[in-house]
Amino acid sequence: MDFSQKLSNLKQSHLYRSRKISENTQNTQIIINGKSLINFCSNDYLSLARHPQVKEAFKQGIDKFGVGAGASHLISGHTLAHQALEEALADYTGQEKAVLFSTGYMANIGVFSALKDELDWVLQDKLNHASLIDANHLIGLPLQRYLHNNIISLEKKTAKQSGQGLIATDTVFSMDGDQANIKSIEKIVKKSGTLLMQDDAHGFGVFESIIPKNSIYMATLGKAAGTMGAFVAGDEDLIDFLIQKSRSYIYTTAIAPALCTATLKSLELIRQGEQNAKLLANIRYFQNLSKALNLPITNSNSAIQPFIVGSSEKVIYLSKKLLNAGFYISAIRPPTVPKDTARLRITLSADHTQNQIKQLLTQLKHALQ
Numbered sequence: 001m002d003f004s005q006k007l008s009n010l011k012q013s014h015l016y017r018s019r020k021i022s023e024n025t026q027n028t029q030i031i032i033n034g035k036s037l038i039n040f041c042s043n044d045y046l047s048l049a050r051h052p053q054v055k056e057a058f059k060q061g062i063d064k065f066g067v068g069a070g071a072s073h074l075i076s077g078h079t080l081a082h083q084a085l086e087e088a089l090a091d092y093t094g095q096e097k098a099v100l101f102s103t104g105y106m107a108n109i110g111v112f113s114a115l116k117d118e119l120d121w122v123l124q125d126k127l128n129h130a131s132l133i134d135a136n137h138l139i140g141l142p143l144q145r146y147l148h149n150n151i152i153s154l155e156k157k158t159a160k161q162s163g164q165g166l167i168a169t170d171t172v173f174s175m176d177g178d179q180a181n182i183k184s185i186e187k188i189v190k191k192s193g194t195l196l197m198q199d200d201a202h203g204f205g206v207f208e209s210i211i212p213k214n215s216i217y218m219a220t221l222g223k224a225a226g227t228m229g230a231f232v233a234g235d236e237d238l239i240d241f242l243i244q245k246s247r248s249y250i251y252t253t254a255i256a257p258a259l260c261t262a263t264l265k266s267l268e269l270i271r272q273g274e275q276n277a278k279l280l281a282n283i284r285y286f287q288n289l290s291k292a293l294n295l296p297i298t299n300s301n302s303a304i305q306p307f308i309v310g311s312s313e314k315v316i317y318l319s320k321k322l323l324n325a326g327f328y329i330s331a332i333r334p335p336t337v338p339k340d341t342a343r344l345r346i347t348l349s350a351d352h353t354q355n356q357i358k359q360l361l362t363q364l365k366h367a368l369q
């Protein structure tokens with residue numbers, strides 16, 4: 001196989017992805033190649049990844065439990081810290097029980113793998129995250145998608161199915177920042193006896209979750225909670241079933257116990273609401289200022305603010321211009337987003353200052369001229 005030719009094809013189509021090496025840890029300030037930049041592409045929405053209390057809880061977790069879990073949950077890796085976090089997550093989401101996974105990607109794969117023999121069909125929102133799409137492929141059911149956030153399309157497609165089905169949706173869409181209409185989807189699943197699964201990777205900790213009865217709620221801990229891992233919450237029987245059947249739960253090492261002690265602290269800070277209020281104020285400020293500057297930012301109320309540019313070439317040009325001006329923003333291109341919708345994915349965090357946001361939007365306006 002000629003990998004070199006394949007790589008050069010990617011470069012020619014402006015689709016080659018490269019990694020930037022960060023010389024400090026997550027913050028609104030990031031150092032790359034010795035240059036300090038304002039970071040507008042972290043998912044650390046509540047700025048908890050470096051929060052002193054979360055760091056301290058992590059250190060205490062290491063002192064108590066060591067570094068690694070040493071085994072999978074069903075062998076000897078499930079510690080008091082994992083158990084306490086699962087109970088706290090169930091309580092926070094108002095569900096009977098929760099189970100931890102090592103990543104959100106693995107949680108989605110795990111839910112689908114457990115349900116493999118229970119489902120006759122799956123319907124997914126057109127813009128769902130890649131991990132839900134991969135999970136669907138993994139269990140061998142056809143990938144059927146309804147129009148993005150379109151309840152009529154969902155209703156029509158649901159009516160054509162027979163047998164036990166699953167409707168899966170991102171709660172906050174990862175590349176667009178808009179939110180699924182869970183209340184309307186709930187009506188459809190109730191009427192049709194369908195199971196609902198939501199992936200709230202980008203809403204957990206930021207918005208209050210809406211979790212219909214008998215549904216599956218998945219969220220990640222590596223974004224607003226500032227740590228790592230993921231969980232699924234729901235009825236006790238559902239969670240017990242996942243523990244028995246999810247291959248990506250059973251056949252992998254449990255996350256480090258100290259990550260659980262750190263996440264417990266994150267959860268406490270999320271409940272206090274101070275970081276959340278700062279984030280929501282930043283989102284409002286960003287939206288108002290982009291309108292005042294006539295910048296065509298889409299109407300998203302979440303921390304994800306996409307600036308859709310169209311071509312991959314243009315988005316790279318813009319992201320480089322902003323980089324030269326001191327802002328780090330990722331250029332998102334196909335296949336992560338549909339063809340001709342390449343974009344700057346601007347993400348806001350609680351610890352961004354209004355001045356940083358103002359500078360970014362002013363520079364973006366400048367770069368477009």
Ligand SMILES: Cc1ncc(COP(=O)(O)O)c(C=O)c1O
Pocket residue numbers: 103104105106129131170174199201202220221222229230
């Ligand atoms: C919607 C969504 N689901 C799942 C994941 C995967 O989560 P994790 O990073 O914990 O694997 C992501 C990550 O980007 C995501 O955006």
